[in-house]
Amino acid sequence: MKTLNDFNFENKKALIRVDFNVPLNEKFEVTDATRIVSAKPTIIKILEDGGSCILMSHLGRPKGFQDEFSLKHIAAKVSDILGVEVKFVTDCIGSKAEEAAANLQPGEVLLLENLRFYKEETAGDKDFAEKLSKLGDVYVNDAFGTAHRAHASTTIVAQFFEGKKCFGSLLAQEIESINKVMETGEKPVLAILGGAKVSSKITIIENILDKVDHLIIGGGMAFTFVKAQGGKIGNSICEDDKMGLALEILQHAKDKNVQVHIPIDTIAADDFSNDANTQIVDINAIPDGWEGVDAGPKSRAQFHDVVMQCKTILWNGPLGVFEMENFAQGTIELGNSIAEATKNGAFSLVGGGDSVAAVKQFGFENKVSYVSTGGGAMLESLEGKTLPGIAAILE
Ligand code: AMP
Numbered sequence: 524m525k526t527l528n529d530f531n532f533e534n535k536k537a538l539i540r541v542d543f544n545v546p547l548n549e550k551f552e553v554t555d556a557t558r559i560v561s562a563k564p565t566i567i568k569i570l571e572d573g574g575s576c577i578l579m580s581h582l583g584r585p586k587g588f589q590d591e592f593s594l595k596h597i598a599a600k601v602s603d604i605l606g607v608e609v610k611f612v613t614d615c616i617g618s619k620a621e622e623a624a625a626n627l628q629p630g631e632v633l634l635l636e637n638l639r640f641y642k643e644e645t646a647g648d649k650d651f652a653e654k655l656s657k658l659g660d661v662y663v664n665d666a667f668g669t670a671h672r673a674h675a676s677t678t679i680v681a682q683f684f685e686g687k688k689c690f691g692s693l694l695a696q697e698i699e700s701i702n703k704v705m706e707t708g709e710k711p712v713l714a715i716l717g718g719a720k721v722s723s724k725i726t727i728i729e730n731i732l733d734k735v736d737h738l739i740i741g742g743g744m745a746f747t748f749v750k751a752q753g754g755k756i757g758n759s760i761c762e763d764d765k766m767g768l769a770l771e772i773l774q775h776a777k778d779k780n781v782q783v784h785i786p787i788d789t790i791a792a793d794d795f796s797n798d799a800n801t802q803i804v805d806i807n808a809i810p811d812g813w814e815g816v817d818a819g820p821k822s823r824a825q826f827h828d829v830v831m832q833c834k835t836i837l838w839n840g841p842l843g844v845f846e847m848e849n850f851a852q853g854t855i856e857l858g859n860s861i862a863e864a865t866k867n868g869a870f871s872l873v874g875g876g877d878s879v880a881a882v883k884q885f886g887f888e889n890k891v892s893y894v895s896t897g898g899g900a901m902l903e904s905l906e907g908k909t910l911p912g913i914a915a916i917l918e
Contacts, residue, residue: 532574538659565691656683665691670912708835717742718840754807788819817843818853862890
């Protein structure tokens with residue numbers, strides 16, 4: 524796996540795919556700069572080597588050239604974060620971009636205009652990728668969030684940099700973290716899958732059964748498993764057409780010696796609202812008109828015990844409707860357990876969508892080993908897929 528450390532960037536122009544798809548407010552100010560901050564180590568390493576950086580990214584989903592999606596809005600913020608002046612060029616290919624890249628001196632940073640102003644970017648167009656490739660000497664991919672897309676700047680462009688391409692430090696960290704869970708993790712390995720639907724996690728569950736010793740199935744998706752086994756789940760969220768599959772998964776887990784932990788009890792609410800009346804009930808005896816919205820106290824204690832036994836922990840998906848304050852406790856306690864296990868030496872990876880939001884919201888970000896920056900890319904990695912952006916560097 525080629526990383527930044529395999530290259531000396533002195534007098535080299537690095538063409539870096541970053542993920543600067545950041546949220547902006549109505550005044551075009553960056554409201555969450557996490558993605559820019561995450562790319563900083565890669566950029567600084569190249570500058571310190573004596574190289575220069577040509578940054579390329581998309582922003583939003585523009586239809587052609589649309590000023591509101593211009594990356595010019597974020598250039599000043601990138602400068603602030605890097606502590607280096609960032610030059611901006613109003614195109615990402617063609618004579619203007621080529622001239623700006625050619626004039627770039629060691630220690631300087633150039634930000635290209637939004638790649639997605641050209642439909643060729645998402646189409647993975649080879650000619651467009653070749654035009655991008657003219658701008659730099661070495662290609663660095665540091666955009667995990669788009670690594671599952673075979674776009675021109677994330678994948679196709681790598682063809683033009685044989686022997687001169689590598690992962691940036693963010694992407695390398697993502698790959699290492701996933702490998703630590705899926706390939707080299709110290710046993711016992713635990714995966715915690717929560718969230719709303721079984722259907723969106725089936726491929727992950729099937730793939731992960733070969734990798735883990737324990738599997739916690741929580742959140743809304745647990746009810747499909749409970750009902751499939753004959754439990755009464757009241758109005759709880761359930762995918763009836765996936766009940767057969769749920770039973771098959773339980774059988775596969777048994778065959779593979781994976782211990783599956785499903786909640787024992789639940790906080791049941793009489794309405795899907797924060798102010799609903801609630802009661803604690805056994806998960807398989809939820810009264811009609813009530814629905815399970817969070818893990819109950821016995822389940823939380825059970826999950827705590829499992830988490831504390833494990834040396835490698837993957838967490839994807841909340842244990843309840845954490846967006847509502849009164850139904851967030853199960854997710855918060857799980858976060859606390861994972862933080863404690865991490866402190867005791869376990870490796871913990873949080874990834875994919877809402878669990879990342881929960882971890883940030885409840886302040887666990889620095890108490891787990893790694894929080895992934897990619898939603899879809901993380902989920903596809905857990906499904907066992909080789910991401911095109913990663914494969915293109917390895918080729
Ligand atoms: P996912 O995107 O599949 O990870 O699902 C995340 C969503 O699952 C969050 O918006 C949670 O509110 C929701 N969720 C978790 N537990 C439940 C539950 N018991 N009933 C309904 N929705 C739930």
